[in-house]
Amino acid sequence: MNIYAQEKKLLDAVAANDRAVIESIYRENFPPIQAFVLKNNGFADDAKDIFQEAMIVLFEKAKLDSFVLTCQIKTYLYSVSRRLWLKKLQRENRHYPGIEMLLETVPVEDEIEVHEKNNADLTIMEKALLKIGEPCKSILEAFYIQKKSMPEIAETFGYTNADNAKTQKYKCLGRLKKTFFLQYKNGE
């Protein structure tokens, strides 16, 4: 109970994008995962990519309200990374030597499926943003992604006042929404 309460606190910090906590998790958990990837037909760069993706899976999970931690972060990250690496080897038709690290693992298939769905949704949004063109893309990114204020945006993009910029923003948002849902529903 005590350990899990501590780990839950760490996860909340991850969800809040707390640099110090993320860094400590990075330091502690990267070495075994790097060792696993290197021993199983991978390079140092592969290990870095796999670990980052596992950190993103952890982040997505930490963001969910319904998330209940059933194992230590260490075990979770290792299990996800291992699964991701095996998937990658399989996808690229590469040899898997099957060397294990004698660390505990938990099943994470479902989580990775959710993660892949999230990735797909994100790609749809990114494509939609590209499709609507400039200045719409930059205005929407400034407001919704970089969270800049409306007066600030009005100034950068040369609108006379924040209200004008706002009208433009909603026009753009309408277009983005249309493009997004068109793709999203097609993909379903």
Next chain:
Amino acid sequence: MEDNLLLDAIERYRNSEMSAEEKVFFEELRKNNPEIDQLVAEHNFFLGELDKMSDLKAYRQSLVEIESKLVNEGVISQKEMRGKAKISYLWGRYRRTIGVAASIAGIVSISTATIVSSYTEKKNVAAITPLVDNKLQKMEHKINQIESKMNVASTIVVVPAKPKFEANFRATGFLADGKGYIITNAHVVNNARNLIVENQKGEQFYAKAVYANKTTDLAILKIVDTSFHKLSGLPYTFSKSATELGEHIFTLGYPREEVVYGEGYLSAKSGYFGDTTSYQVSISVNPGNSGGPVVNKNGEIIGIISSKETNADGVVFAIKSKNIYNALKEVIEKDTIKLPVTNTLKGLDRVQQIKKLEDFVYMVKGN
């Protein structure tokens, strides 16, 4: 207009910026009007997706920065093992492949020897053009001269106009070390008496060639101008691993007096007539692009634009970045050159990557 009001209301509701009364009114409106309720639900979901994207981008940025911090501290090894450990590791890994490769190599070499000897009469006609712009138009010169005169005439001289000589060719180069070492092609600097490099702000510096190898077509220039200040934070790294066919790449160069962006893909792993020290890329380049960096999507430099086939469209050759290491070894004996190790371009979108990159790509001119 009404739509905008509704969207605005939804956003304020989401961000809990509504007063208590307004909130009650809004919830009432939703309850009594299924159409609006549906719209609200849809918009809520959509905004949720945007929020997710925003959070994820911020988080990714943190991850990338932490990674490069740890690489710099040496916590994460930059490259794999060195020396004996590496050899035995590689041997263990590729033992089988090497065995197969060796036997195939034996068969192939015998058969190629036969084929080659029967075809040697067919000579290959050199038909590649180096991409140096030798025809700097008179007009452009005139304009430059007028411009520099105007700069002198006006009281606010921002850029010191320096061209005391008339350049007769133009190419591209990029920094390998912030101390002022620039990589470009050997055919650019061959026979040049004077060399000037210019950054995209228009500042010009005198440079000299400290290395030029006609075989690999690589040259290294050093900026020898006292007005040059050491630059830090080179955002790219040099790729050591092989690039795959079809990988998307881009380049920046100076086919005009202004920096020009071009993008394309890797089309073959060898260059002109099977030259394994270069790649064939499909990218639109013109005289003046010579010496430009070829960058992959992670911001690693995989090659240097060198030439294109004269009689074919879109067949361009780029020297593999591996060759740079050999070139550097020869220069290092005289001075230490440190290639950048931290890549800050990874994960950024293209526009941001170009913005960071363009400060380190130089125009090379001379006569």
